[in-house]
Amino acid sequence: METILSIQNLWKIYPNGTVANQDVSVDIKEGTIHAIVGENGAGKTTLMKVVFGITQAKSGNISLRGKLFAPSQPSEAIDAGIGMVHQHLMLAPELTVAENIVLGVEPKRGGVFFDFDRAVQTAQEISEKYQLAVPVDKPISELPIGTRQRVEILKALYRNAELLILDEPTAVLTPQETEILFQTLDQLKEQGKTIVFISHKLKEVKRIADTVTIMRAAKVIDTKPAAELSIEGIAELMVGHKIDLSRVATPEHIGPAKLSVRNLNMTRDDGVQAVRNVSFEVAGGEILGVAGVEGNGQTELVRALVGLLPVDSGEILVGSTDIAQLSPKDIRQLGVSHIPEDRMEDGVAPLMSIQENIIVDRYEKAEFSTWFRIFWKNVLAHTVGLIRDYRIHAGSPKHEISSLSGGNIQKCVVARELSADPDVVVASQPTRGVDIGSWEHLHTLIVEARNRGRAVFLVSADLDEILKLSTRIIVMFEGEIVARFEDASTVTAQDLGPYMLGIKRQEESSAKVSA
Amino acid sequence: MQRFLLKNFDAVRTAIAILIGMLICVLLIILVSSSPGDSISIFLFGPFSSQRTIASIFEIATPIIFTGVALSIAFQAEQFYIGAEGAFYITAAVGTAFAVSTSMPWFFHIPLILLVSGTFGGLWGLIPGYLKARFNTSEVVTALMLNFVALYAGLYLINNFFRDRAAGFMVSFRLPESAELPRFIDRTRIHWGVVLAIVVAVWAYYFLYHTRTGYEIRTVGHNPKFARFGGINVFKVIIIVHILTGAIAGMGGMVEIMGIHRRFNWQDLPGQGWDGVIVAIIGRMHPLYVVAAAIFLGYLRVGGQQLRLMSDVPFELVLVIQSAIILLITARAFLSQWEARMVIRQATEEAES
Numbered sequence: 001m002e003t004i005l006s007i008q009n010l011w012k013i014y015p016n017g018t019v020a021n022q023d024v025s026v027d028i029k030e031g032t033i034h035a036i037v038g039e040n041g042a043g044k045t046t047l048m049k050v051v052f053g054i055t056q057a058k059s060g061n062i063s064l065r066g067k068l069f070a071p072s073q074p075s076e077a078i079d080a081g082i083g084m085v086h087q088h089l090m091l092a093p094e095l096t097v098a099e100n101i102v103l104g105v106e107p108k109r110g111g112v113f114f115d116f117d118r119a120v121q122t123a124q125e126i127s128e129k130y131q132l133a134v135p136v137d138k139p140i141s142e143l144p145i146g147t148r149q150r151v152e153i154l155k156a157l158y159r160n161a162e163l164l165i166l167d168e169p170t171a172v173l174t175p176q177e178t179e180i181l182f183q184t185l186d187q188l189k190e191q192g193k194t195i196v197f198i199s200h201k202l203k204e205v206k207r208i209a210d211t212v213t214i215m216r217a218a219k220v221i222d223t224k225p226a227a228e229l230s231i232e233g234i235a236e237l238m239v240g241h242k243i244d245l246s247r248v249a250t251p252e253h254i255g256p257a258k259l260s261v262r263n264l265n266m267t268r269d270d271g272v273q274a275v276r277n278v279s280f281e282v283a284g285g286e287i288l289g290v291a292g293v294e295g296n297g298q299t300e301l302v303r304a305l306v307g308l309l310p311v312d313s314g315e316i317l318v319g320s321t322d323i324a325q326l327s328p329k330d331i332r333q334l335g336v337s338h339i340p341e342d343r344m345e346d347g348v349a350p351l352m353s354i355q356e357n358i359i360v361d362r363y364e365k366a367e368f369s370t371w372f373r374i375f376w377k378n379v380l381a382h383t384v385g386l387i388r389d390y391r392i393h394a395g396s397p398k399h400e401i402s403s404l405s406g407g408n409i410q411k412c413v414v415a416r417e418l419s420a421d422p423d424v425v426v427a428s429q430p431t432r433g434v435d436i437g438s439w440e441h442l443h444t445l446i447v448e449a450r451n452r453g454r455a456v457f458l459v460s461a462d463l464d465e466i467l468k469l470s471t472r473i474i475v476m477f478e479g480e481i482v483a484r485f486e487d488a489s490t491v492t493a494q495d496l497g498p499y500m501l502g503i504k505r506q507e508e509s510s511a512k513v514s515a
Numbered sequence: 516m517q518r519f520l521l522k523n524f525d526a527v528r529t530a531i532a533i534l535i536g537m538l539i540c541v542l543l544i545i546l547v548s549s550s551p552g553d554s555i556s557i558f559l560f561g562p563f564s565s566q567r568t569i570a571s572i573f574e575i576a577t578p579i580i581f582t583g584v585a586l587s588i589a590f591q592a593e594q595f596y597i598g599a600e601g602a603f604y605i606t607a608a609v610g611t612a613f614a615v616s617t618s619m620p621w622f623f624h625i626p627l628i629l630l631v632s633g634t635f636g637g638l639w640g641l642i643p644g645y646l647k648a649r650f651n652t653s654e655v656v657t658a659l660m661l662n663f664v665a666l667y668a669g670l671y672l673i674n675n676f677f678r679d680r681a682a683g684f685m686v687s688f689r690l691p692e693s694a695e696l697p698r699f700i701d702r703t704r705i706h707w708g709v710v711l712a713i714v715v716a717v718w719a720y721y722f723l724y725h726t727r728t729g730y731e732i733r734t735v736g737h738n739p740k741f742a743r744f745g746g747i748n749v750f751k752v753i754i755i756v757h758i759l760t761g762a763i764a765g766m767g768g769m770v771e772i773m774g775i776h777r778r779f780n781w782q783d784l785p786g787q788g789w790d791g792v793i794v795a796i797i798g799r800m801h802p803l804y805v806v807a808a809a810i811f812l813g814y815l816r817v818g819g820q821q822l823r824l825m826s827d828v829p830f831e832l833v834l835v836i837q838s839a840i841i842l843l844i845t846a847r848a849f850l851s852q853w854e855a856r857m858v859i860r861q862a863t864e865e866a867e868s
């Protein structure tokens with residue numbers, strides 16, 4: 001097989017000093033599916049951005065079919081036959097599928113006016129040619145994520161892409177949508193296309209890839225045929241040590257309910273009912289996992305539990321106190337901790353120091369201050385202790401927290417929230433965007449909290465995480481709980497999918513039966 | 516060296532911005548002056564030529580320290596409350612009214628006047644603060660409008676009730692002696708207000724960096740969502756910040772009357788509120804650096820006055836430096852290429868070692 005793309009000794013350093021690619025070399029063979037795996041921050045996206053001309057390398061060579069290639073902007077890469085589907089989809093939501101596909105190279109009537117009919121026709125043709133069904137005349141905003149992604153792929157194919165780069169395409173998909181995507185990719189491979197598939201989900205890599213390149217900390221560790229690698233093997237190369245992906249043991253002792261939500265209803269600013277008649281309980285010593293495609297009311301629900309959003313009706317009991325009207329501070333004082341969904345938005349003040357970020361919920365404690373003075377020495381000692389106990393890689397507690405990697409920022413957040421000695425832990429996407437090493441460590445911390453009798457309410461878009469940690473699982477769809485699984489240990493991702501997509505729902509009675 | 520420069524990059528940038536600003540000025544002087552050598556030395560060294568000129572630097576700096584420190588507190592909380600000008604003016608008018616209508620020994624009178632003006636200034640700041648905290652109205656707009664309200668209300672108060680008709684100008688009665696801040700260096704107008712200003716700056720530094728409320732203020736400024744998430748009462752913080760800013764700026768206005776003018780004689784907004792914005796920016800919102808920035812601004816102003824008196828160069832030149840420095844300091848991109856190159860070099864060295 002011919003090498004289509006060859007990257008040699010490539011270095012990329014961002015203006016802030018991050019070394020994102022260090023002496024990276026990879027060869028990609030024509031007509032294969034080549035996976036690039038690595039923890040978050042390993043430099044996968046950066047490498048592809050260099051190939052696609054979004055950013056430029058400091059040194060090193062790229063050659064395309066043997067010819068030196070150094071795109072200074074994406075249009076050059078597109079002209080050379082490279083297509084990229086980004087981690088965050090980049091479609092115009094108001095435009096139709098056809099318009100999006102032809103955007104930038106539109107068919108014109110008389111050379112001037114956009115020819116809508118031809119656009120629809122072209123889109124239809126290209127969709128049929130590659131057997132990728134899309135509703136060409138629907139606006140993007142009405143389509144589910146999986147379909148939008150297919151539009152992105154078609155868009156690249158319409159521009160004659162021979163080499164297709166997909167950056168973590170499955171991150172936003174349900175298991176069923178993922179399977180459909182994989183069929184598409186297999187099909188494209190048969191038609192002779194080359195696909196670079198970036199991921200940190202190893203099962204998927206194993207399922208789809210011919211060749212695997214493993215990156216760790218800006219470097220390429222190894223490139224091997226997928227057949228020669230096991231999932232555990234890839235994981236080990238990715239992190240540098242052995243990884244435990246198995247489910248955690250069910251708790252031995254489950255206490256009384258510490259968090260009870262009854263008939264909760266919430267409305268979003270735009271008038272849509274975000275949470276519909278939701279009821280559940282979380283007991284001390286268990287983890288209640290919430291599965292669901294993002295945007296189905298989980299965010300609103302979590303924010304209500306910690307006092308950041310008002311509710312329309314219903315009760316939220318912590319112990320026996322209704323907190324629906326209380327301030328975030330009062331709720332914290334009742335023993336509720338919160339690991340927020342978006343750590344940079346809610347979880348930290350990026351430009352403040354690590355120690356200043358740690359004390360936000362405890363600066364008024366006698367240990368740290370009196371009315372006229374903060375004891376920075378004690379704050380420092382406390383922070384040093386947390387950095388040690390939670391194995392946070394940080395220089396000094398006085399450094400800006402944003403100087404840490406994503407995983408370590410998240411560990412700071414988790415360290416703060418779990419060290420507050422809470423009764424109830426509300427964790428939302430606790431490992432989003434962190435590397436596998438941190439992923440595993442954060443899980444250990446959450447399970448430890450559970451074992452100490454805390455009630456853990458866990459919302460996550462990462463099904464592996466939900467399945468690994470949960471004692472019980474509920475599924476949310478369009479603001480409602482559509483399924484309850486009282487014993488998570490027997491549940492699989494395939495079981496959850498139809499509920500997450502709203503295809504199936506348990507009737508209230510059958511939900512109780514399964515209890 | 517590289518490491519040191521990177522660590523103190525903000526300070527380095529400020530220093531370079533000041534140098535470039537001064538350099539531009541020197542170049543302009545060379546262009547417009549018929550005897551550039553003399554003009555440059557008047558501009559640079561004139562401020563130190565006599566006890567009187569040195570004193571002027573501090574006289575000018577004193578009120579600006581008050582307004583600069585006041586605005587630093589607001590800016591640290593990301594509150595772009597720019598009503599220091601109005602607070603400065605109206606509090607001086609109200610404080611004057613209070614001072615001329617009361618009489619008691621100085622050791623009661625002076626503290627009481629300061630207390631009254633501080634309280635009034637705080638209430639004045641509370642107006643945009645409450646509107647912001649409660650209804651999220653832009654504090655920029657309300658403060659700007661209130662500056663005009665301050666001007667006309669102040670003029671009305673002084674001209675109708677406290678005007679000294681014997682004076683021949685539109686000025687208030689003279690303050691009683693018990694309300695004057697004493698001057699303590701002969702043949703200058705340096706008064707106890709300068710000490711007060713520095714005390715306020717040191718207090719503000721301590722307050723912002725070593726107290727709970729100061730921590731809350733900075734946290735809200737850095738990320739209000741995070742503050743709310745952590746349990747900080749953002750409403751309370753916004754209110755406190757506006758009250759403090761109004762109080763300190765207002766007190767500065769009254770101190771200026773008690774120390775320099777000794778009667779209310781402003782027929783227009785005097786400008787120290789705006790100078791406060793300038794020094795708060797140059798001093799990067801740190802109360803102690805703000806003191807240095809205010810003294811630097813005083814030095815520039817005296818240099819400008821000297822130029823006007825003794826050379827053919829217009830005073831407006833000072834405004835050029837001022838603007839150049841501010842532009843350079845606030846332009847995020849200024850020297851960022853240089854910083855990036857240093858960072859990349861350093862990172863390469865570390866990665867390769």
Ligand SMILES: Nc1ncnc2c1ncn2[C@@H]1O[C@H](COP(=O)(O)OP(=O)(O)O)[C@@H](O)[C@H]1O
Pocket residue numbers: 014015016018019020038039040041042043044045046047405
């Ligand atoms: N625009 C940027 N500026 C500075 N650093 C960046 C930028 N983009 C990514 N990085 C950093 O570069 C490293 C590699 O990031 P990335 O290529 O996105 O990794 P991956 O895709 O493997 O998760 C990370 O440490 C990340 O924080």
Ligand SMILES: [Mg+2]
Pocket residue numbers: 041044045046087167168
């Ligand atoms: Mg990435």
